[in-house]
Amino acid sequence: MKKLFQQYYLNLFLTDRLFTALGLCVVLFLLKFFFAWLGDIPEIATGVLLIFFLIDVFILYRVSEGVDAKRFTSKRLSNGDENPVQIEIKNRYGFGVNVRVIDEVPFQFQLRDKDFRLHIKPAEIKSIHYNLRPTKRGEYNFGFIRAYISSPLGLISRRYNFDGAKTLPVYPSFINLGQYELMAVSHHLTAFGIKKIRKVGHSSEFDQIKNYVGGDDIRTINWKATARKGGLMVNTYTDERSQNIYCIIDKSRVMKMPFEGLSLLDYAINASVALAKVAMLKEDKAGLITVSENIGAVVPADRKSAQLGNIMNVLYKEKTRYLESNLEALYAAVRSVVKQRGLLVFFTNFESLSALQRQLPYLKRISKYHLLVVVFFENTELKALSSDPAKDVEGIYHKTIAEKFMYEKKLMVKELNAHGILAILTPPQKLTVNVINQYLALKAQQRI
Template sequence: MTLTGRAAAAALAGIGVILIFRVLAAVVAVNAAILTMIAIDLLLAAPVSALRFTRTGDATVLLGGTARVQLEVRNAGRRMLRAGVRDAWRPSAGASPHSVSMRVPAGGQAAMTTSLTPQRRGDMQAAVVTVRSRGPFGLASRQRSRRVPWTIRVLPAFPSRRHLPAKLSQLQRLDGQHRALLRGPGSEFDSLREYVTGDDVRSIDWRATARRGDVTVRTWRPERDRRILMLLDTGRTSAGRVQGIPRLDASMDAVLLLTALATRAGDRVDFLAFDRQVRARVVGAQRPAVLAAVTNAMALIEPSLVETDAAALASVALTTARGRSLLVLLTDLNPAAIEQGLLPRLPLLTTRNRVLIGAVADPAVDEMAAGRAAADEVYDAAAAELARGERRRISMILQRSGAQVVDAPPAKLPGELADAYLGLKAAGRL
C-alpha cells in the first residue's frame, strides 16, 4: 500500500475542523475519518493482480533515434481501475513519460506509449511495470510491480552514412573507368572490341587480332565478388575515448561505411569482432542482408579490458577468410600492442591477403602538440610529439611489412578508409 498526497491534505484540512470545535473529540473524529477513508481506499482499489499487460512496438532503434513501445493494460477484475502506471526502463534508455495516470473500467483496456531515446548502444530491457491503484477517495493506493518483458536493440548510429552517396558515385565513376583498359590482378575479362587510337598497346589481344583480321583489344571490368573480411579489435585499446566517444564506436562507424560501400560494389563482406575470443561474427551473409547483420552484431559489442591476442586473431582471420581477401583491421596504433602482437603475425596475413589497417587518431594529441603558451604546455607538446612520432613509426613499420595504414581522427576515418578501399579497387589490387 501507499498513501497519496491527499491523505496529508486531508489532515491539513482537519486542522480547520479542529480550529472550529477546539476539543479533543474533533481531533479524534478527524483522524478516525482519515483512517476510515484510507481503509476503504485500500479495500476498494482495483487489484493489480487482475491486470493483464501486453506490449507492442519497436524492437530496434538507431542510437540517437527514438523508439516507441506501447503497453496495453486490460482490466480483468470487477472494479474500476484508477491508477498511475509507470513503465520503468534503465536511465540510459531515456524513457518518457515517467508515468501516466489512467482509468480503466472493469473489463476495459487502456494503453500507454513510452518513447525511448537511448543514450547507449546495446539491448535495453524493460525493467518492470509498476501500478498504483487508487481507491475511490484517492487517499491510499495499492502498489505492485509486474514484469512485462520487452527488449529494444539499440544499433550503432552510423553517422558516416552521409558520406555514402559521395563514395558510391566515386565507385560508379570507377566502374566507367574500368571499362577502359586498366588491368589489375583482380580484374576480370569483360569483352573484346576494336582498337581505337589511344588504347594501350599492351592490351591488344594478338590471338583475337589474328582470328578477326582486325586489331582487337581486351577490356576488363572492375573486379567483383572480392572477399573483404572486417576485423574489429575490441581489446583494451578500443576503450579509450576520443572526443568523448570510445574508439570502438568510431571504428564501428568506419566498418559500417565500408560494409555498405563494398556490398554495393559487389564484394562479399564478412565481419569478426575479436579480442581474446570472437565477440561477434557475420560470415557468409547474403549480400543485401550484410549491412543489417553487421549492424545488429555490433550493437552488443563492448570493449573488453584484455590485451588482444594477435596470434589468435591472425589464425581466426586466416580460417575465416576463404581464399584471397582484403583484411580490414580496425585497431589502435599502440606501439606496445602492435610491436609485440600484430607485427610478428603480419607476414602470415599478408602472404595471401591484402591488409588494410584503420586506426582512430586522437585530435586531442594534436592540440597538445600545438601548445606553446607556457612551459607546461610545451612539456605537454613534447609528450604529444613523442606519441605522434611513435604512431608514425609504427605506421611506417606496418606499411613496410606490407599493410596499408589509415590513421585518422574519428570524423575522417570512415571516409579515408572508404577512399583507401576505392583506391585499391581502382588499382585492381583487391
C-alpha cells in the same frame, strides 16, 4: 487470503493530498482547545475525510483490471544509437484517472528518471515515447511496468504491476545500415561524408557486347563484332566482383579505451558491420576474424543473405581482453582461412611507435599476400589538449607531451606506408565513414 492481501494492501498507497487533509484535521483539533465555538467541526471534518477515503478505495478497487499497459520495443537494440521505446496505456475505468508510470529499464542504463505522469480520460489510450542509448553489447533485461492510478478524489493511488519482463540483445549498430546502403549505390554520397571517387579506366570484367549509342567510350569498340554485324558494336564492363573483404578486429587491452560512452572495440565492431553491408551490396564477399592473445571468432567470407546476421550474432557478445594481441597467430589464421588475395581491414590501436614496431614484422608478412589496411585511432583528448593555449609551465609541459604523441601517430602512418601497408588514422566518431571511403576508393582504383 494472501493473494487478496497482496492485491489490496500492498498495492495501496497514500497520496500527498490525503496527508494534507489529515494535517488540516489535526490543526482543527488543536484550534478547538482555544476556540470553543469550533464545536464538532474537527470531528465532522475527519468523518467526511474518512468517507471520501472509503469512496476512493471503493471506486479504484471495484474494477479488477482498471488499466492496461504494454511496452513495445524492437526485437534487438542497436549499440550506440537512440532506440525508441513505447508504452501504451488504456483506461478501463468509467472516469478520468491520473497515472504515474515507472518503467524498470535495464540496470546497465543506470536511469532513475523514467517516471511519467499523465491524465487519461475514460476508455482513452495514451502512449509514452522515450529513447534508450546502450553503450555496451550483450543482453539487457527489462523489468515491470508499474502504474500508479489516482481517481479525481486523489486521496490514494492503486498500483498495477504489468509484467514487462523481457530480455533484449544489444547488437552492433544497425540502425544506420540503411544509410550506408544508400552510400553504396548513390551518386550523391557527399551528404553522408563519403567522398566521390574518380574511377581509373574501366574494370577488366567483361559484361556484354551491345550496339553503340552516343556517349559510349569509343575505346571499347569491338571491331570484330562490328565487322560481323555491319554496325558499330562496343564492349561493356562491370566492376570486379566476389572479392574477399575481411574485417579483423583486435580485442586486446588497447581497444578498451572509452570515447563518448563506447569503447574503441565498439566503434570497430560498428564499422565492421557497416563495411560488411556495403561490401555485399557491391557483390563482394564479407568475412570476419577477431584476435587477442588467441584467435577468436572466424566467419569465412561469403555474400549470402544471412552473412550479415551471422557476423552480428558473433560480434554482439565480444569483449575486450587484457593481454596483447598475438599477431603471429593472426598471420597463421589468415594464411589458412583466406585462400585467395583479398582486402584485410585490421582495426587496432597503437599509442607509441615502439608498440607498432613490435607488430610490424607480422603486418609486413600479411601484406605480402593481401592488401592490408591498418585502422587505428586519434587520441582526441590529446588533440584538444595540444590546441589549448598553455597558461603556466606545467601547461607547457602537458602540451609538449601531447604534441609529441600526436606526432608519433603521424610517424606510424608513414612507417606503415613505407612498407606498402595502407593506414587510416581517424577519430572514433568518423571511423565508419573513413573506412567505407577507403574501401570505395580501392574499389574504384581496381586495387582489389
